[in-house]
Amino acid sequence: MPTLVMKFGGTSVANLDRIARASKRVAVEVAKGYDVIVIVSAMSGKTNELVGWVDETSPLYDAREYDAIVSSGENVTAGLMALRLQEMEIPARSWQGWQVPLKTNSAHSSARIEEIPTDNITAKFAEGMKVAVVAGFQGISPEGRITTLGRGGSDTTAVAFAAAFDAERCDIYTDVDGVYTTDPRITDKARKLDKIAFEEMLELASLGAKVLQTRSVELAMRYKVRLRVLSSFEEPSDDAGTLVCDEEEIMEQNAVAGVAYSRDEAKMTLISVADRPGIAAAIFGPLAEAGVNVDMIVQNISEEGRTDMTFSCPTDQVVRAEKAMADAMEAGHINYHDLVTDNGVAKVSVVGIGMRSHAGVAAKMFASLQAEGINIKVITTSEIKISVLIDRKYMELAVQALHDAFELEKTA
Amino acid sequence: MPTLVMKFGGTSVANLDRIARASKRVAVEVAKGYDVIVIVSAMSGKTNELVGWVDETSPLYDAREYDAIVSSGENVTAGLMALRLQEMEIPARSWQGWQVPLKTNSAHSSARIEEIPTDNITAKFAEGMKVAVVAGFQGISPEGRITTLGRGGSDTTAVAFAAAFDAERCDIYTDVDGVYTTDPRITDKARKLDKIAFEEMLELASLGAKVLQTRSVELAMRYKVRLRVLSSFEEPSDDAGTLVCDEEEIMEQNAVAGVAYSRDEAKMTLISVADRPGIAAAIFGPLAEAGVNVDMIVQNISEEGRTDMTFSCPTDQVVRAEKAMADAMEAGHINYHDLVTDNGVAKVSVVGIGMRSHAGVAAKMFASLQAEGINIKVITTSEIKISVLIDRKYMELAVQALHDAFELEKTA
Numbered sequence: 001m002p003t004l005v006m007k008f009g010g011t012s013v014a015n016l017d018r019i020a021r022a023s024k025r026v027a028v029e030v031a032k033g034y035d036v037i038v039i040v041s042a043m044s045g046k047t048n049e050l051v052g053w054v055d056e057t058s059p060l061y062d063a064r065e066y067d068a069i070v071s072s073g074e075n076v077t078a079g080l081m082a083l084r085l086q087e088m089e090i091p092a093r094s095w096q097g098w099q100v101p102l103k104t105n106s107a108h109s110s111a112r113i114e115e116i117p118t119d120n121i122t123a124k125f126a127e128g129m130k131v132a133v134v135a136g137f138q139g140i141s142p143e144g145r146i147t148t149l150g151r152g153g154s155d156t157t158a159v160a161f162a163a164a165f166d167a168e169r170c171d172i173y174t175d176v177d178g179v180y181t182t183d184p185r186i187t188d189k190a191r192k193l194d195k196i197a198f199e200e201m202l203e204l205a206s207l208g209a210k211v212l213q214t215r216s217v218e219l220a221m222r223y224k225v226r227l228r229v230l231s232s233f234e235e236p237s238d239d240a241g242t243l244v245c246d247e248e249e250i251m252e253q254n255a256v257a258g259v260a261y262s263r264d265e266a267k268m269t270l271i272s273v274a275d276r277p278g279i280a281a282a283i284f285g286p287l288a289e290a291g292v293n294v295d296m297i298v299q300n301i302s303e304e305g306r307t308d309m310t311f312s313c314p315t316d317q318v319v320r321a322e323k324a325m326a327d328a329m330e331a332g333h334i335n336y337h338d339l340v341t342d343n344g345v346a347k348v349s350v351v352g353i354g355m356r357s358h359a360g361v362a363a364k365m366f367a368s369l370q371a372e373g374i375n376i377k378v379i380t381t382s383e384i385k386i387s388v389l390i391d392r393k394y395m396e397l398a399v400q401a402l403h404d405a406f407e408l409e410k411t412a
Numbered sequence: 413m414p415t416l417v418m419k420f421g422g423t424s425v426a427n428l429d430r431i432a433r434a435s436k437r438v439a440v441e442v443a444k445g446y447d448v449i450v451i452v453s454a455m456s457g458k459t460n461e462l463v464g465w466v467d468e469t470s471p472l473y474d475a476r477e478y479d480a481i482v483s484s485g486e487n488v489t490a491g492l493m494a495l496r497l498q499e500m501e502i503p504a505r506s507w508q509g510w511q512v513p514l515k516t517n518s519a520h521s522s523a524r525i526e527e528i529p530t531d532n533i534t535a536k537f538a539e540g541m542k543v544a545v546v547a548g549f550q551g552i553s554p555e556g557r558i559t560t561l562g563r564g565g566s567d568t569t570a571v572a573f574a575a576a577f578d579a580e581r582c583d584i585y586t587d588v589d590g591v592y593t594t595d596p597r598i599t600d601k602a603r604k605l606d607k608i609a610f611e612e613m614l615e616l617a618s619l620g621a622k623v624l625q626t627r628s629v630e631l632a633m634r635y636k637v638r639l640r641v642l643s644s645f646e647e648p649s650d651d652a653g654t655l656v657c658d659e660e661e662i663m664e665q666n667a668v669a670g671v672a673y674s675r676d677e678a679k680m681t682l683i684s685v686a687d688r689p690g691i692a693a694a695i696f697g698p699l700a701e702a703g704v705n706v707d708m709i710v711q712n713i714s715e716e717g718r719t720d721m722t723f724s725c726p727t728d729q730v731v732r733a734e735k736a737m738a739d740a741m742e743a744g745h746i747n748y749h750d751l752v753t754d755n756g757v758a759k760v761s762v763v764g765i766g767m768r769s770h771a772g773v774a775a776k777m778f779a780s781l782q783a784e785g786i787n788i789k790v791i792t793t794s795e796i797k798i799s800v801l802i803d804r805k806y807m808e809l810a811v812q813a814l815h816d817a818f819e820l821e822k823t824a
Contacts, residue, residue: 057492065491075481
């Protein structure tokens with residue numbers, strides 16, 4: 001039998017009615033002949049309740065106990081969905097992480113999956129089980145303790161299962177109906193994409209599109225797991241949602257697949273840094289240690305042995321970044337004349353694997369922003385992405401202009 | 413190190429404050445030098461919430477899924493208490509049933525404990541762990557599924573751990589402060605017992621005293637586990653609560669330890685049953701199959717090959733009992749002239765191992781009831797118990813009269 005992995009997030013299993021609704025989706029796939037592995041999250045709100053108790057009991061908690069506690073929410077959902085499916089006369093059973101077993105390392109609360117042996121579940125499929133309902137987000141450490149996978153852990157669980165069981169597809173049910181060319185709240189011309197390449201999804205995910213966690217997309221790309229993102233609140237159909245897949249599956253391709261943005265960025269410039277070998281490490285090492293997520297980095301040309309170094313980070317990390325730089329200066333590790341912070345910028349990016357074969361994407365982007373009178377403060381590029389920092393007040397305008405310029409409302 | 417087992421029920425760990433309070437009790441015992449095994453229930457209300465979801469999802473549920481779901485409540489408490497103890501700088505960790513492992517048979521939702529290997533927990537004590545916080549009520553089946561132990565499962569878990577680890581004592585923390593000579597709501601002369609023998613506790617438990625489940629007392633008696641029942645809401649002291657122990661530990665003994673009662677009893681009499689070998693089996697077999705808990709049984713003398721057979725059962729099982737008898741008659745298995753039911757009786761019992769060596773306990777009991785004008789309808793006796801059925805309206809009066817007659821307000 002072909003195997004299908006289906007993942008339902010917290011809002012899709014928020015209560016018994018929604019669990020019943022999700023179970024109906026599963027039944028549709030079982031009827032098509034699939035052996036189905038369902039990955040479930042905790043009922044929405046339950047994990048927060050548990051985390052609240054942990055925080056109140058022990059602010060600096062033992063992550064092993066945290067994991068043992070918060071993983072219980074997924075176990076409840078898995079059992080309830082198995083029961084619901086049984087009521088629909090579908091042979092189903094629940095699996096907790098240690099029963100599979102989903103083996104992880106010992107990095108509690110942010111464990112990495114090491115192995116998913118398929119024997120136990122495969123044996124039950126052979127005995128007639130049609131659906132394995134697996135508690136997501138959790139595994140077992142080499143020491144036999146319960147681990148959790150951290151942020152995005154349930155999506156990652158689903159992709160890992162799809163890879164281990166060589167599933168035909170991994171369907172991620174969520175509260176949005178797919179991946180859009182841009183945020184529909186910014187322009188009503190935003191269009192749902194039928195397909196998007198792994199690389200594009202990865203860029204969009206890391207640019208702040210909340211549909212899929214970066215980590216799960218990385219894993220899907222590495223193992224070529226076809227991912228479908230779709231809404232659990234719409235009627236099912238075969239072309240629902242967005243398929244995240246290998247670019248070879250995407251026949252025709254716009255130069256640009258989507259426009260992403262990140263609102264709360266800060267631009268920081270170290271003025272007149274002594275320019276010597278190792279200076280970048282001397283700056284960005286302390287920033288990383290201080291937990292500052294540096295995004296864009298631009299170094300100006302060097303004159304008389306000094307240069308300006310500009311980088312961006314989220315606005316809520318500016319204070320930490322300033323302290324890290326002042327400390328590094330005081331310790332004699334770096335030397336600069338001034339640190340200038342601009343808290344009022346936003347990042348806008350265009351993403352598309354098509355730009356590898358379409359010339360002039362950057363030129364069109366800059367011209368389009370210029371036509372709106374928007375000044376570009378910093379530019380960075382990758383093979384399939386161009387990002388700019390601009391004044392935050394122009395962010396929506398820039399997104400709309402770029403969406404129009406690349407005609408994203410039209411299919412390829 | 414000597415080992416102590418402490419068990420906290422649902423009301424004793426109902427919220428974070430109570431978990432903190434229970435943890436302080438544990439700390440007191442750790443300070444005395446014990447290695448402590450704590451058995452915890454789910455926070456009160458949590459199990460009911462989970463059971464409600466199961467019932468709503470699947471009225472005739474798969475007990476394996478039921479067990480996987482409801483056991484999650486105990487796991488949460490175990491983790492939270494471990495964290496709380498760590499905050500008090502006491503080395504503690506949580507243990508779920510499968511981690512111990514607490515091995516049971518496969519009778520899901522009412523599993524029997526088969527074995528508790530001590531290696532894993534003992535190894536951690538050797539490494540410096542001072543408290544093992546074990547999720548009560550749960551184990552693992554030979555198939556690797558989670559099992560639960562059914563009614564009274566947490567008390568039973570605690571006693572089983574105390575037996576396996578050869579603990580010095582098993583302290584059961586609950587919302588009452590001990591075992592009383594009788595229900596204090598019926599007479600304010602009721603006195604807390606410092607000690608009570610296993611056999612007496614067993615009789616009292618099966619007579620409806622809600623302090624301990626019969627099953628846990630049986631287990632304690634078999635393995636000679638000294639059980640202490642005490643309140644988690646009072647200040648701790650060495651002589652708090654009631655010690656349930658071997659009778660040899662109880663130096664002086666009243667003839668009667670306590671007076672128990674059961675309010676909602678029914679007396680049923682099969683009039684003129686054909687008296688032949690096997691008739692008792694023909695009557696009580698069908699009653700057992702119908703789920704009727706027959707308590708007292710009295711057979712009158714036989715005349716002309718016929719006899720009257722009287723038995724008692726809870727009032728809410730009368731309809732089932734009547735149907736079972738009618739069906740047995742129709743099937744030709746038994747033959748009787750009439751079935752007379754009296755729904756208005758109660759059972760009052762005096763219990764005490766001392767009555768084995770004190771003559772005249774029954775005589776004193778009957779005289780005392782007669783003095784109050786109370787008619788006795790049925791009498792049964794065991795070595796350490798005398799029970800009577802009387803009109804329900806006299807129940808409180810009978811309990812008070814017997815408590816006075818045997819001077820239970822005085823210590824031995």
